Amino acid sequence: MNKKLVSILILGVISFMLALPVSASQNVSEGIQPRVQECGRCGKMSLHVVKCGSRTSTAEVDCGHGLPFGSDAVKKTYTIYQYKCSNCAYGSSTWEKCTNTEIKCGGYYPN
Ligand SMILES: [Zn+2]
Numbered sequence: 001m002n003k004k005l006v007s008i009l010i011l012g013v014i015s016f017m018l019a020l021p022v023s024a025s026q027n028v029s030e031g032i033q034p035r036v037q038e039c040g041r042c043g044k045m046s047l048h049v050v051k052c053g054s055r056t057s058t059a060e061v062d063c064g065h066g067l068p069f070g071s072d073a074v075k076k077t078y079t080i081y082q083y084k085c086s087n088c089a090y091g092s093s094t095w096e097k098c099t100n101t102e103i104k105c106g107g108y109y110p111n
């Protein structure tokens with residue numbers, strides 16, 4: 001009876017050890033964070049990612065189309081995200097992600 005119990009225990013430990021690295025590597029390869037997280041302030045699972053705005057930035061860069069003069073206007077749109085708690089109205093610091101890039105070519109050949 002005791003011997004059977006020990007072997008079951010060992011089997012359980014081995015399968016646990018085998019399963020652990022697999023699930024850990026899956027999480028890393030997917031790189032997806034859970035949509036709902038625990039709120040650091042109230043401790044409830046009610047922390048959601050929300051979009052809280054967007055901004056655009058423009059920059060002049062050398063023409064990337066092989067034209068010798070002029071420059072390209074690169075307009076990037078960033079979406080701003082934030083963690084917000086629906087229980088206690090906590091809001092985390094924000095981060096942004098580039099969601100659109102528009103390039104307007106201003107390059108030209110000399111006359
Ligand atoms: Zn909260």
Ligand SMILES: [Zn+2]
Nearest residue numbers: 063065105107
């Ligand atoms: Zn160009």
